[in-house]
Amino acid sequence: MPTTELTKDNFDETVTGADIMLVDFWAAWCGPCRRFAPVFERAADEHPDIVFGKVDTEAQPELAASFQISSIPTLMAIRDKTILYAQPGALPAPALEDLITKIRAADMDDVRRQLTARTAAKR
Structure with a gap:
């Protein structure tokens, strides 16, 4: 499945419609971004059930x-509208596959409990 260009106008709708979404924040002038792009594109082809989105940070600075x-x-990895991973750096293909496996396996009930407990602790 091809990647989706994400903008401030379609981001929320795309997240809402996806069980799992991976988002690559990039820019054309960024060498590591250009090296990561084929890895991200191959993963998109191998996992058609996941939405793979790209945010051009130059074109979408507000987002x-x-x-x-x-x-x-x-x-960034989002599952059920919850961010599970957000880290800078270009991942090699095996690390991206490992991340996808972990995102698929995440116990979302446990994740929501942990988020609720953290929110309560901050009050």
């Missing part, structure tokens, strides 16, 4: 700022 992206490439 990048809303996620506090300060370094690119940054990869």
Whole structure:
């Protein structure tokens, strides 16, 4: 499945419609971003049930700022509208596959319990 260009206009709708979504924050001038792009594209082809989205941080600075992206490439993994992973750096293919396996295996009930407990502790 091809990757989806994400913008501030379609981001929320795309997240809402996806069980799992991986987002690559990138820019055309970024060497590591260009090296990671084929890895991301191959993973998109191998996992058609996952939405693979790309945010061009130059074209979508508001969207990048809303996620506090300060370094690119940054990869974000979202499952059930919950961010499970967000780290800068280009992953090699085996590490990306490992991340996808972990995202699929995540116990979302446990994740929600942990998020609720953290929110309560901050009050």
